[in-house]
Amino acid sequence: MAFGTSSTRGDGASVADALVIRDLHVQFHTRRGVYKALNGVNLRLRRGEVLGIAGESGCGKTTMGLAVMALLPRNASFPQGQIIFDNKDLMNLPREYWERVGDRFNPKQNERILRRVSKAMGRIRGVRISMVFQEPMTSLNPVLSVGFQIAEAIYVHDPASLAHRVLARTRATASQMPELLAILGTARDDEAAVKEFAAKHDLLGIEDQVLSVWRRDDVHISRKEKAIRLLAGQQIRPVERNIVETVARAGSIPPRFSRVPVLSRVVRRVLLKEGYRKARELLTSLGIPHAERVLKMYPHELSGGMRQRVVIAIALVNNPEVIIMDEPTSAVDVTVQAQILELVKRIRTSVSAAFLVISHDLAVLAEVSDRIAIMYAGRIVEVAPTDKILRNPLHPYTQLLISAIPTLEGKPVEGIKGEVPDMRALPAGCAFHPRCPFAFEKCLEIIPIDLPHDRDQLVACWLYEAK
Numbered sequence: 001m002a003f004g005t006s007s008t009r010g011d012g013a014s015v016a017d018a019l020v021i022r023d024l025h026v027q028f029h030t031r032r033g034v035y036k037a038l039n040g041v042n043l044r045l046r047r048g049e050v051l052g053i054a055g056e057s058g059c060g061k062t063t064m065g066l067a068v069m070a071l072l073p074r075n076a077s078f079p080q081g082q083i084i085f086d087n088k089d090l091m092n093l094p095r096e097y098w099e100r101v102g103d104r105f106n107p108k109q110n111e112r113i114l115r116r117v118s119k120a121m122g123r124i125r126g127v128r129i130s131m132v133f134q135e136p137m138t139s140l141n142p143v144l145s146v147g148f149q150i151a152e153a154i155y156v157h158d159p160a161s162l163a164h165r166v167l168a169r170t171r172a173t174a175s176q177m178p179e180l181l182a183i184l185g186t187a188r189d190d191e192a193a194v195k196e197f198a199a200k201h202d203l204l205g206i207e208d209q210v211l212s213v214w215r216r217d218d219v220h221i222s223r224k225e226k227a228i229r230l231l232a233g234q235q236i237r238p239v240e241r242n243i244v245e246t247v248a249r250a251g252s253i254p255p256r257f258s259r260v261p262v263l264s265r266v267v268r269r270v271l272l273k274e275g276y277r278k279a280r281e282l283l284t285s286l287g288i289p290h291a292e293r294v295l296k297m298y299p300h301e302l303s304g305g306m307r308q309r310v311v312i313a314i315a316l317v318n319n320p321e322v323i324i325m326d327e328p329t330s331a332v333d334v335t336v337q338a339q340i341l342e343l344v345k346r347i348r349t350s351v352s353a354a355f356l357v358i359s360h361d362l363a364v365l366a367e368v369s370d371r372i373a374i375m376y377a378g379r380i381v382e383v384a385p386t387d388k389i390l391r392n393p394l395h396p397y398t399q400l401l402i403s404a405i406p407t408l409e410g411k412p413v414e415g416i417k418g419e420v421p422d423m424r425a426l427p428a429g430c431a432f433h434p435r436c437p438f439a440f441e442k443c444l445e446i447i448p449i450d451l452p453h454d455r456d457q458l459v460a461c462w463l464y465e466a467k
Contacts, residue, residue, distance in 0.1 A: 019356070021044075024040070024081030043373060050368050052386070054373070054401070056360065066131075090124075128320050130320040132311050136307035140299040159247055167248060243270070283295070305339060308332060312343070322356065324356045377420070381432070381460045382398050384454075396436045430443045430460075431447075
């Protein structure tokens with residue numbers, strides 16, 4: 001089953017967009033009524049940027065991230081809206097179903113349609129779009145080692161990359177090492193030098209392995225010993241080589257391998273072993289000391305900060321194009337929070353992915369985001385560059401949200417009066433009008449549209465309607 005091609009490409013979407021969400025509605029059918037979690041979300045994530053999503057608890061931030069990943073429960077429905085990724089509408093299938101059934105909700109039929117969506121998303125989820133979940137201890141499997149969980153993420157989604165790494169390392173010979181050592185000893189850009197060497201000798205796929213060994217901060221290991229460690233264990237038996245070459249050519253594990261237990265065990269053993277090597281390199285690059293030892297540990301043996309790094313490693317391991325981070329610093333203390341934020345800033349400079357960072361803490365988003373979108377009652381009420389939205393907030397909700405942040409100057413903290421509306425019975429017009437000090441008659445009747453206040457700042461508030 002394939003996703004339907006988006007017909008909205010000519011309606012504002014461009015090649016500069018990594019992800020476009022348009023008029024997305026998500027509802028949860030419960031015994032106490034229909035909970036309207038998202039009520040027309042419009043959002044555009046550009047390639048290579050970090051977009052922060054802020055708002056109070058219950059405003060729909062996490063639901064939006066889970067909708068993109070197609071990880072919502074069986075009682076969730078999608079009455080309308082689009083999630084456009086790679087010129088395809090990921091909501092095409094569930095929307096067709098809901099247009100057909102109307103208001104007649106059938107949990108069993110809905111579960112079948114969500115399973116089909118989830119199966120189709122298997123080619124995208126974890127490979128091209130990945131997610132760092134809010135609580136690392138619940139997203140990691142407590143009975144599997146850290147190394148296996150990272151290696152399995154590659155083995156399941158991209159086994160061909162592991163096969164190419166195995167073949168690249170086994171093609172490298174001891175006679176090529178002097179040339180490589182000479183290059184690394186004189187090159188200013190290690191990464192470019194290694195890639196050029198790999199292309200020259202048809203060793204594409206060995207770059208990460210070379211650089212991880214070369215950059216090891218160990219004064220007791222000489223350059224020659226580093227080269228020997230790189231080549232250690234490179235030989236595999238002819239039958240294993242044939243199997244790995246088949247996987248590399250096919251781009252995935254052929255179905256016949258799973259039907260033959262011997263072949264299945266061989267390919268799993270060889271590729272997972274390579275996955276452990278890749279996991280070690282990734283954990284080292286994320287600043288985890290003694291990565292070799294950490295790979296053998298279980299989640300409960302790690303600190304909160306270490307678990308968060310492991311979850312980030314799983315999200316990064318397949319080089320996705322979009323990474324969704326749901327409250328990446330909420331489960332750690334202040335010092336570890338600073339380390340995680342520094343890690344996120346360092347990651348964004350080394351990968352080409354676009355980041356969607358969800359947080360209730362505007363201070364966290366100010367550290368890492370290029371733009372910030374403010375969410376209330378399942379809608380985006382304002383979006384602008386970070387410095388502009390913090391210095392010149394337009395929407396009354398944004399202004400009150402910023403005024404509620406404690407400062408070092410000792411300015412009195414002002415809470416937002418009123419309560420978040422019941423999402424089963426939203427007020428007419430603007431959902432914020434019962435709490436808004438500037439509400440007038442139009443706010444009580446008509447839902448505001450996104451009004452362009454500036455070239456790069458949008459606000460959904462009738463106060464800024466052109467007179």
